[in-house]
Amino acid sequence: MNKITVIGAGTMGNGIAHVFAQHGFEVALMDSSVKSLERALQTIGTNLDRMIKKEQIPPGERQKILDRIRTSTEIGSAVEGATLVVEAIPEVPELKHSLFSQLDALCPPETILASNTSSISISKLAAATRRPEKVLGMHFMNPVPVMQLVEVIKGYSTSEETGQAVMELARKLEKTPVLVNDYPGFIANRILMPMINEAIYSLHEGVAGVEAIDTVMKLGMSHPMGPLKLADFIGLDVCLSILQVLYDGFGNPKYAPCPLLVNMVTAGRLGVKSGTGFYSYERGVKEAVVARDFAGKTV
Template sequence: MPKANKISTVAVIGAGQMGTGISEVVAKHGHAALVYDLDKSRIRASIEASAGYFRRQVETGKMPGEAAEEAISRIKGAFSLQDLASADLVVEAVSENEGIKRKVFTDVCTVLKPDAILATNTSSLSITRLAASTDRPNRFIGIHFMNPVPVMKLVELVRGIGTDQETFATAKDFAQSIGKTVTVSEDFPAFIVNRVLIPMINEAIYTLYEGVGNVEAIDTGMKLGANHPMGPLELADFIGLDTCLSIMQVLHEGLADSKYRPCPLLVKYVEAGWLGRKAQRGFYDYRYVPARPTR
């Protein structure tokens, strides 16, 4: 097995929920984390959210105070691309839009050191195709974290056709060093987890669309009948209905199979801006406590 390179500094591009979670896990396990976003206010909000996360860990007895303060000190804002020049590994965690991701890679490659590894947190897009938009397809890999990153134990590693063995070995060592279990997927649309999970959610939406059951019946059925911790419609709201739709579209286009056709009701909810928890409305209305089903 080729020798893995040591990762000391990790840059995270995208200061949303996923990027923030990735930087928290990175810092908790002793790596320096640089958080970059085009929106500077999001960088500051991400760092504040991470400080709050670590202080809650202390309050609940999950982490000693000194370790938490050290982790907080390891997370720094990167307010220009040039600040990422020291990174050994860059993890892109922007929205699931191929055009946006390609632009990120084109821009960041101009400042990275030659041996830096570039990774994407994409949940469905072709690693090979994304790698082709960079100056280092051999040092490009998919490192797909699950949401919420500090809680979920899995990382999917996905090699593109040009990813070299040293990059794979380094990414695997890194993922294990931050306490994750690694599963390896081939570079096919949506990889393993979302190839199974998102069509199940889409089928739950079809079940609602066709009037087989209402929101509450479907979610209760899967929680108590299949022992799922969260019903599929509640989970869709948590993931984001726009993300669910994007992944279904990738599956439908990439595999050309009608079984992956996105449910028209999912499309309608996204068109309405009912994107789930982040929009306060999806299959549930989160403006109420407890949240109320919308159908």
């Protein structure tokens, strides 16, 4: 596998293109938006500069890595010759289903089709193609160049061979892949999201305030960031939609999203991206100090 196509050049897609190019792969990065492609190349350049400063890559590598990335807004030419396509478009089931069916029509039968989805069923995406044995999840973590894990998800019909090929590929990126089966939330979000939800319930029930909850988990459990701040970074709307996938998928009330989370999303308090979540980011993330409960009281 030496030619990879990445579809979607947003937060995740640019990072995925970056790590493949850094490890010697030819990358076609495709997005329907020219602006996204321009931003992606800028972000990759900035991230490479940071890596050079930290002496993680030699300065001479920068241009070589960038030269391995070809951008395109045209899907047909982008997938030409690709042995693997990694999809990183928004988490909207209809969008992804239709893209997988299009990719199936465009790519030769041996091409592996992977999705970076956080929560959409891989078996369902596979069912939109005529090659379900060659469809799987390749769930990178944000920020991709930094995070070690790749959760590799086998759908109901994914072949052993496809799973192993992608595990091997992730190792070539110097990542640590973990193979899991296709159930709602896979492993990462099945465990992370109920923890975040429980932190929100604890706040909602007045057990403790925002900073107290985060401090307990940071200092008591050695988490690098408390669950409420992490939720702000992920986006409260994203947390809510993943919890809904878990709730619908398992039909178990233990996954029911906390009403405070639902209220905050309804009110447009989405975390870092909207400027306010459990913390206020209006003065920049680094200065986030204000933690208010939903009633507006400082906690």
